[in-house]
Structures are given as C-alpha cells and as structure tokens.
Amino acid sequence: EAAVTQSPRNKVAVTGGKVTLSCNQTNNHNNMYWYRQDTGHGLRLIHYSYGAGSTEKGDIPDGYKASRPSQENFSLILELATPSQTSVYFCASGQTGRDTGQLYFGEGSKLTVL
Amino acid sequence: QQKVQQSPESLIVPEGGMASLNCTFSDRNSQYFWWYRQHSGEGPKALMSIFSNGDKKEGRFTAHLNKASLHVSLHIKDSQPSDSALYFCAGMSNYNVLYFGSGTKLTVEP
Numbered sequence: 474e475a476a477v478t479q480s481p482r483n484k485v486a487v488t489g490g491k492v493t494l495s496c497n498q499t500n501n502h503n504n505m506y507w508y509r510q511d512t513g514h515g516l517r518l519i520h521y522s523y524g525a526g527s528t529e530k531g532d533i534p535d536g537y538k539a540s541r542p543s544q545e546n547f548s549l550i551l552e553l554a555t556p557s558q559t560s561v562y563f564c565a566s567g568q569t570g571r572d573t574g575q576l577y578f579g580e581g582s583k584l585t586v587l
Numbered sequence: 588q589q590k591v592q593q594s595p596e597s598l599i600v601p602e603g604g605m606a607s608l609n610c611t612f613s614d615r616n617s618q619y620f621w622w623y624r625q626h627s628g629e630g631p632k633a634l635m636s637i638f639s640n641g642d643k644k645e646g647r648f649t650a651h652l653n654k655a656s657l658h659v660s661l662h663i664k665d666s667q668p669s670d671s672a673l674y675f676c677a678g679m680s681n682y683n684v685l686y687f688g689s690g691t692k693l694t695v696e697p
Contacts, residue, residue, distance in 0.1 A: 477630075504683050506684075506685070508687075513689060514689060515591075515593070515675060515687045515688055515689035515690045516631070516675065516687040517687075518684065518685075518686070521683075521684060523683070531684070563630055563631070565630075567683070567685070569683050573619050573679060573683070574619040574620075574621045574633075574636060574677065574678075574679040574685055575621070575633045575636065576631075576633065576685055577633075578630030578631050578632070579630050580628075580629060580630050581629075581630055
C-alpha cells in the first residue's frame with residue numbers, strides 16, 4: 474500500500490518560532506500536497522507541488538512556505554508561528570492519470586502554537 | 588477557487604439504517620469527484636470515486652453524480668457501527684488539485 478510518513482506527529486511551538494513539518498512518500502507520485510484540518514472547515518489546501526523543485530500556492534498560503542527538494546520529500550515551513558496556525562496538518566501524495574484524485578494521506582501532524 | 592457545500596454537518600443513524608450525505612460544487616470545471624473517509628486519529632482515505640453521471644455502487648455504498656447541478660451524494664445502506672467516521676466529498680478540476688467539503692460526522696448507533 475502507498476505510504477506517506479509525516480514528522481513530527483506532535484509539536485508544541487512558541488509564538489514567533491520556526492516550525493518545519495516534514496513529509497516523505499514512497500509511492501513515486503509526482504504530486505504532493507499540504508492541507509490543514511480544522512473543525513468546521515474540513516481540509517484546506519496550503520501548498521502543493523507537481524514535482525521536485527516546484528511549489529504552488531493553495532487557498533491559504535499566507536504564513537506558510539513549502540519546499541520540495543526531491544520526489545520523495547515535501548516540507549511545510551512556518552517561519553514565524555502564530556497561535557492561529559494551531560491545527561492538524563496532513564500531507565498527501567497523488568498521481569495524475571488513472572484514479573485521478575486519489576490521494577494518499579499521512580497520519581497527520583498536530584501543531585500547537587502557544 | 589472551488590467552494591464545496593457539504594451537508595449535513597452531522598448525522599446519526601441506527602445500525603442497519605440508511606445514511607445519506609450530500610455535496611454541491613461551485614467550479615464548473617470539476618470533473619472528478621471522490622468520497623473520503625476519516626476514522627478518528629487517522630488520515631483520510633479514499634472511499635470511492637465517481638466520474639460519470641448517474642449511480643456507482645460498491646457494496647453497501649452508492650455514489651450519485653449529477654454534473655449539470657454539480658451535485659454529488661453518498662448513500663450507505665445497512666449502516667454498521669464501523670461506518671462511524673468523518674466523511675468528506677472532494678472534487679478535482681484540471682490542475683490536479685483536490686478540494687474538500689467541510690465534512691459530515693456519521694455516527695451509527697448499535
């Protein structure tokens with residue numbers, strides 16, 4: 474089965490601090506995504522990537538940066554964390570073509586910003 | 588930007604009953620529609636897709652798509668306690684970006 478691994482699974486950060494959430498996929502998928510999940514909002518897209526070296530802005534990119542140094546790895550960076558960024562973050566991978574729209578999600582990273 | 592209206596927000600059905608979930612999409616470029624399911628403490632997992640108008644049945648689950656109204660529904664027959672989860676509808680347009688609804692929390696009571 475397709476595998477997406479996120480780290481850390483839990484993180485407590487201070488306001489103004491830098492946070493990096495990492496994601497690794499072994500599916501050899503071209504596309505990778507970062508979503509955040511908040512009650513009442515579902516899954517909202519922050520950044521995504523079509524391949525190594527590419528990053529695109531999603532619906533809520535403000536306050537977040539993304540980095541895709543390789544096919545397997547996709548990071549989400551919060552340079553100056555704020556309490557409003559307290560959330561559960563999910564990374565996903567997917568491939569264009571057959572089963573378009575089938576994403577494989579990691580287990581999530583719970584971030585608390587104090 | 589795609590907007591997805593999902594209803595109801597929460598749903599309680601008795602074991603053996605029928606659960607019905609609904610979504611409406613705003614982006615006329617949407618072509619591919621999915622239902623995802625998320626159990627507590629886990630990441631969402633793809634449940635089933637529907638790309639053509641009409642019904643698609645997979646076991647106890649039936650998805651329905653009306654492209655003209657951009658309406659998608661999911662019906663779960665003979666609901667089981669193990670079906671209790673958060674369900675999301677999702678749609679994708681031309682840019683390989685999947686947009687999700689706000690979710691329906693389904694509880695199946697024994």
